[in-house]
Amino acid sequence: MAVKPPRSIKPSFQFPRVMLAPIAGFTDRPTRDIARAKGCPLTFSELISARGLQENNPGTLKMLHECRDEHPLVIQLFGGEPDVISEAVRKVEQLGADGVNLNLGCPVRKVFKNRSGCGLTIFPVELVHVIRAMRKASDIHLSVKIRAGVNHRSLNYRLIGDIAQGEGCDAIIFHARTRMMGFGGHAQWEWIGDLKEYLDIPVIGNGDVVDAQSARAMLDETGCDGVMIARASYGNPWIFAAVERYLESGYQRSPPTLEERYATMVHHLHLAVENKGERRGILEMRKQLGWYLKGIALVRPLRETINRLETLPKVLTALEQWRESVENRVNNEREYRAENELMPFSI
Ligand SMILES: Cc1cc2nc3c(=O)[nH]c(=O)nc-3n(C[C@H](O)[C@H](O)[C@H](O)COP(=O)(O)O)c2cc1C
Structure with a gap:
């Protein structure tokens, strides 16, 4: 006992x-x-x-x-x-x-x-x-x-x-x-x-x-x-x-949306730079951003780009461009599906 x-x-x-x-x-x-x-x-x-x-x-x-x-x-x-x-x-x-x-x-x-x-x-x-x-x-x-x-x-x-x-x-x-x-x-x-x-x-x-x-x-x-x-x-x-x-x-929470993920990465970046200074903050955030982006579409080129960048504005721009390209891809796919449903017999 x-x-x-x-x-x-x-x-x-x-x-x-x-x-x-x-x-x-x-x-x-x-x-x-x-x-x-x-x-x-x-x-x-x-x-x-x-x-x-x-x-x-x-x-x-x-x-x-x-x-x-x-x-x-x-x-x-x-x-x-x-x-x-x-x-x-x-x-x-x-x-x-x-x-x-x-x-x-x-x-x-x-x-x-x-x-x-x-x-x-x-x-x-x-x-x-x-x-x-x-x-x-x-x-x-x-x-x-x-x-x-x-x-x-x-x-x-x-x-x-x-x-x-x-x-x-x-x-x-x-x-x-x-x-x-x-x-x-x-x-x-x-x-x-x-x-x-x-x-x-x-x-x-x-x-x-x-x-x-x-x-x-x-x-x-x-x-x-x-x-x-x-x-x-x-x-x-x-x-x-x-x-x-x-x-x-007993209910599952749906995974974060692209917008939520993007906003959290941006918030985290700002906090890291505030806390550690720009150079160290950006360097340390590379691995963190890599984790946030794991399993998400179109991230390989983004990861490679981020790993070369050393200033906050440049990293923010790269993230913004990535978000836009993912959004475009999602919208294109949505339109494509909608069009195909409208024309089910088209070849
Ligand atoms: C990179 C790394 C660093 C860690 N640092 C600490 C630490 O500072 N203090 C601590 O008590 N445990 C530390 N741990 C152990 C974790 O707190 C945890 O006990 C372990 O990873 C098992 O939990 P998980 O299966 O959820 O990862 C560390 C683990 C890892 C992988």
Whole structure:
């Protein structure tokens, strides 16, 4: 039986049923703003180094300051030193974030070797001290994001769940893969079901939710309290509203129209340039635009053009021209069909 949560007062903030995952190199401020604008009820920052904050690393501070005046937002920290991470938690609280999350799943070698991310989970005593220090530092909503273990022979998610719950975490997010699995293979949803049954605090399931139906399936099959979506949100900030609608009504939301997709890309571009400056904003938006355009008509030449352009007006013009050519093609096809229906016997 898992250790009972010791806290009697719960923070008012709670995780919703669907949320955008922390994704380093993707969920920057513009991407989070777009997700929220399209109906995502909760976003997470990219992972932020507690030590980087303590050492006033400019890049790390910028990531934290990007989170200013942003709601609802959970800031994700990584680190393995109790005093350093508790200082970081206080900074997160001062900034006014809705919650703080400890990354216990990062598989990257450098992080792992530093006893951070997934690497901290193989030192349970140290982990207890880290979470205890975070809890002591603040009453802010506190969660951890874990994997199942280092590999299939060392599954430790129940132990980590016990520690998180026993030390006063308000929720646990479970990416149902081991470190060894990386991002490949299939997430083992049965592990999520097992952890949900084992713990009392909310368990958020993560791994291979790709659309509204798979979100419903994960909730049904595991009994988890919510789902977190990462890769399926690339170029698809509409996925959160689609999941919510499906969970509420069983109805599918129709995919975004060409006009909606175009307007969102333009909005995202403007936010990226505002946030990062023109050159960096445009460079970073290349991959994002590529995702928005995946599977859409007439995009190959557009992609090639965009990858050569370096100013906002030029990218906007290329997008506008692409939109016009797709609209023309759709109109031509419509007219062609209409004409053929009017003249069914013409050859
Ligand atoms: C490129 C990339 C970067 C990621 N960065 C983070 C991160 O900063 N923090 C974190 O907790 N998880 C990170 N993850 C893991 C995701 O949050 C998520 O757990 C994983 O992709 C499984 O979810 P999915 O199947 O919906 O993609 C990252 C994943 C990818 C692919």
